[in-house]
Amino acid sequence: MTNNESGTHGAVLQDTAPAKDGPIVELRGAGKSYGNIRALHGVSLQVHPGKVTCVLGDNGAGKSTLIKIISGLHQHTEGDFLVDGTPVRFSTPREALDKGIATVYQDLATVPLMPVWRNFFLGSEKTKGPWPVRRLDIDTMKKTADQELRNMGIVLDDLEQPIGTLSGGQRQCVAIARAVYFGARVLILDEPTAALGVKQSGVVLKYIAAARDRGLGVIFITHNPHHAYMVGDHFSVLRLGTLELSADRSEVSLEELTNHMAGGAELAALKHELAQVRGVDTEELPEEEDLTAPVATPSEGTT
Template sequence: MTTNPTSPNGAAVKDKPDTTEPIVELQGAGKAYGNVRALHGVDLAVYPSQVTCVLGDNGAGKSTLIKIISGLHQHTEGAFLIDGQAVQLSNPREALDKGIATVYQDLATVPLMPVWRNFFLGSEMTKGPWPVRRLDIARMKATADQELRHMGIILDDLDQPIGTLSGGQRQSVAIARAVYFGARVLILDEPTAALGVKQSGVVLKYIAAARDRGLGVIFITHNPHHAYMVGDHFSVLRLGTMELSAARADVSLEELTNHMAGGAELAALKHELAQVRGVDVEELPEAEDLKTPTTTAASTSTSAEGKS
């Protein structure tokens, strides 16, 4: 098995498939806004048929990462590669042309418009000669229904306003729309953040369905439990740098949760918390219990390189 080198910040990425090249890859990428460094030394690879989960607390750099990959902002350091070629995207249209689609939390839908109209919003099918071309409503309805069913989404009435659907259903329609319009990489920005348990389960189901259709999925979330349900690779951002980058086989849910929750800081403050009356610190981790899986991954990578 081929292994990737250790990243500049010490996180080793070792789950690169032998037979598949990444669709999108960041190599030591970073972004600075004047004197503010929002992102630094980030390595990330997105493969077909794989869910890459990017986790982090508020201010960790998740939004900046999304903006770089989706073409909203340009990186100021490192390299951004698509299909192995270095690129510098200048706008989201260029990203879409290369098969990178982003589904934001607001979903970019019009609540009072029907489901089928939202499915083709901005890319409507038309018929008839110019200059009297008109919307091909029948074909758009049939296509929307077919594509939604391919994703396992069955709606009784495509004429109902999309605002009447549940949050999970609206997310699912947005995912199906991105797949239909040729997305190869699907970026999902906190799709389960405002949803209940059942609706979150619906969205996770369609994330897995998108992966099964061969897409590379970037799942941005702050919920390690949701990430662990569908993720193949996990990257944890902290203060703009990559704190953890590990394959599913190399990290447990408990370890992922500790990294996400700042377990190292909690361990360092354990002795101080013990002075606070009424605070039970027995279940808090010790500093030595929080060794990152990337340390093991790095040593494995070095060992494998030595044998090759």
């Protein structure tokens, strides 16, 4: 992206600025098949700057496949994938990074025994001095890491401490700040709160909102509708590889989102059969018509 003297900060933003108010990333009827197995089908999604798009779904719903397509690990086999309105087909994650699409996975791609500042620049270290005696520019990397973390509201007393000594929420936040510094315009977060307690989940959600406020488009992958509803601007629920729900925050309540996430539509359809089972109280189950939420088409657009 750039040489080691200057780092990659800002390099992507100069060449790939999106049209005003237009989506940075857009999927139109996208899908992915592995031989005879169709993992994803007909998914339409838009990611706008300064918005959090929450993608929810149970295990096997297609969330991982969706991440792999957008992040450049796999190519879609149907539909269209656009970045800044231009169709793309990434061959590697590096190509996605060059377009400003960064993914923070659950394992965070950190080295636990290395200090925080070293993990911040892992794989993109700054150097100084003439070749062939170039060396790490440790002072610059420490100062830069401290400043960028503070810009995200993260204050650490000691950047020399191993990143493995930080809490799970703090490590997630360091990974988010790192992605922002290296030019991310779209940030994909893969289940960032899955293994965290209530307090640490709150810390991560705070920095997701901070990334949104800095103008990034955020894709928040989660199993938890309560976490999604706290920070989300748009919600997409996947079920068995298809898009079951696509709605803005103003169009869906937390209860409706939870019902969709929990398979409420299927339970509603089976309500009359469940009523025949002894010991099952179906009075509290929703009616099928109560779960009809808007599903946006590519022509309608999503936010």
